[in-house]
Amino acid sequence: MAYNYQRIIIKIGSNVLTQKDGLPDHNRINHLVEQIAKIKKKGIEVVLVSSGAVASGRSLITISEKFDSIATRQLFASIGQVKLINTYAQQFEKYNILCSQVLVTKEDFRDRLHYLNMKNCLKILLQHHVIPVVNENDVVSVTELMFTDNDELAGLIASMLNAQALIVLTNVDGIFDGNPDIEGAKVIEEVSGKPIDFSTFVSTGHSQFGRGGMITKSNMAQKTAQLGIAVHIANGTKENILVDVLDNKVAHTYFVPNRSASGKKKWIAHAGNFAKGIVQVNEGAKAALTSAKASSLLPVGVINIISAFKKGEIIKLVDETGKPIGLGIAEYGSDKAAEMMGQKNQKALIHYDYLYLEC
Ligand SMILES: Nc1ncnc2c1ncn2[C@@H]1O[C@H](COP(=O)(O)OP(=O)(O)O)[C@@H](O)[C@H]1O
Numbered sequence: 633m634a635y636n637y638q639r640i641i642i643k644i645g646s647n648v649l650t651q652k653d654g655l656p657d658h659n660r661i662n663h664l665v666e667q668i669a670k671i672k673k674k675g676i677e678v679v680l681v682s683s684g685a686v687a688s689g690r691s692l693i694t695i696s697e698k699f700d701s702i703a704t705r706q707l708f709a710s711i712g713q714v715k716l717i718n719t720y721a722q723q724f725e726k727y728n729i730l731c732s733q734v735l736v737t738k739e740d741f742r743d744r745l746h747y748l749n750m751k752n753c754l755k756i757l758l759q760h761h762v763i764p765v766v767n768e769n770d771v772v773s774v775t776e777l778m779f780t781d782n783d784e785l786a787g788l789i790a791s792m793l794n795a796q797a798l799i800v801l802t803n804v805d806g807i808f809d810g811n812p813d814i815e816g817a818k819v820i821e822e823v824s825g826k827p828i829d830f831s832t833f834v835s836t837g838h839s840q841f842g843r844g845g846m847i848t849k850s851n852m853a854q855k856t857a858q859l860g861i862a863v864h865i866a867n868g869t870k871e872n873i874l875v876d877v878l879d880n881k882v883a884h885t886y887f888v889p890n891r892s893a894s895g896k897k898k899w900i901a902h903a904g905n906f907a908k909g910i911v912q913v914n915e916g917a918k919a920a921l922t923s924a925k926a927s928s929l930l931p932v933g934v935i936n937i938i939s940a941f942k943k944g945e946i947i948k949l950v951d952e953t954g955k956p957i958g959l960g961i962a963e964y965g966s967d968k969a970a971e972m973m974g975q976k977n978q979k980a981l982i983h984y985d986y987l988y989l990e991c
């Protein structure tokens with residue numbers, strides 16, 4: 633049966649848009665745009681997260697090897713993004729569709745106000761039937777300021793916009809149960825239920841022009857599906873792939889969405905990288921938090937304030953062994969939390985509505 637989505641995010645990896653020699657594959661871009669136009673005609677809202685700036689830049693300028701890799705990447709991305717967005721704009725115009733450029737950095741997801749500004753911008757674009765084409769702002773995002781890759785960015789955008797689905801196009805048919813280059817490896821067609829450790833069969837490497845590789849894609853997909861968004865990982869080099877994925881006519885990896893989480897929980901889930909405070913809880917608190925019943929974190933279950941935090945900041949929760957359990961917004965600061973630690977009948981440190989659990 634075909635999937636019935638109203639709002640989807642489509643992420644296209646560098647390898648899908650790039651030929652073997654590293655230059656942009658215009659025929660493929662045109663074919664993908666043609667499919668997106670068909671999808672849009674059905675009334676489905678689409679946000680595109682497209683890699684390819686560096687690959688486009690590489691096709692436009694030749695540089696000597698004496699420049700370091702970061703500067704080279706900035707140069708390629710800065711020139712290439714213009715070319716990439718122009719290509720999209722020209723192609724979408726054929727179908728009377730307007731597209732727009734949205735360049736973001738990891739910092740834009742850090743602050744709730746920035747986050748809401750970005751969300752409002754994307755929403756007004758969608759309300760005006762524009763296709764936002766999102767990419768990382770590679771010119772200013774370098775080293776530790778970077779997203780792991782655009783898969784991470786696509787997951788963030790999907791959560792931010794409460795999309796029903798995220799379609800990740802890459803250069804293989806989905807997640808394989810082993811190295812896809814080795815005969816006998818098969819595509820895992822469905823992932824559901826309890827989180828899986830993908831590192832046992834997905835290698836950490838990435839393909840020639842990709843950044844994060846399949847392992848980051850798998851982990852992001854799992855996290856996004858946990859937040860109630862379906863994720864499809866499919867082969868973007870195949871003819872008619874987007875239409876076939878939505879019609880459920882092609883083998884690929886489908887992550888079944890979990891019960892839907894609130895918008896705030898989605899933000900908390902993805903803001904973990906910015907958490908400053910760390911709180912350790914005992915086994916009893918861990919069992920209560922991870923049980924089927926909705927529970928807030930009470931001071932009685934807190935055994936250690938590992939790192940300080942203020943009221944309203946995101947804090948990480950770890951168990952007695954130091955394993956991460958989840959994230960939440962602190963109802964009060966670490967000084968007060970330290971005073972109440974271990975005591976019964978005290979105000980919750982994290983209210984259930986502002987708690988996101990990883991296990
Ligand atoms: N178990 C696996 N299943 C699928 N792909 C895998 C697996 N292990 C490693 N890979 C590699 O991951 C690559 C896709 O990730 P990546 O290079 O990040 O591409 P993209 O540019 O689409 O983001 C594939 O080309 C494949 O070689």
Ligand SMILES: N[C@@H](CCC(=O)OP(=O)(O)O)C(=O)O
Pocket residue numbers: 644645646647682683684685686687709767768770780781782783841842843844845
């Ligand atoms: N922002 C970069 C792409 C980085 C990236 O994550 O690439 P990929 O792993 O192919 O999705 C670019 O436009 O070239």
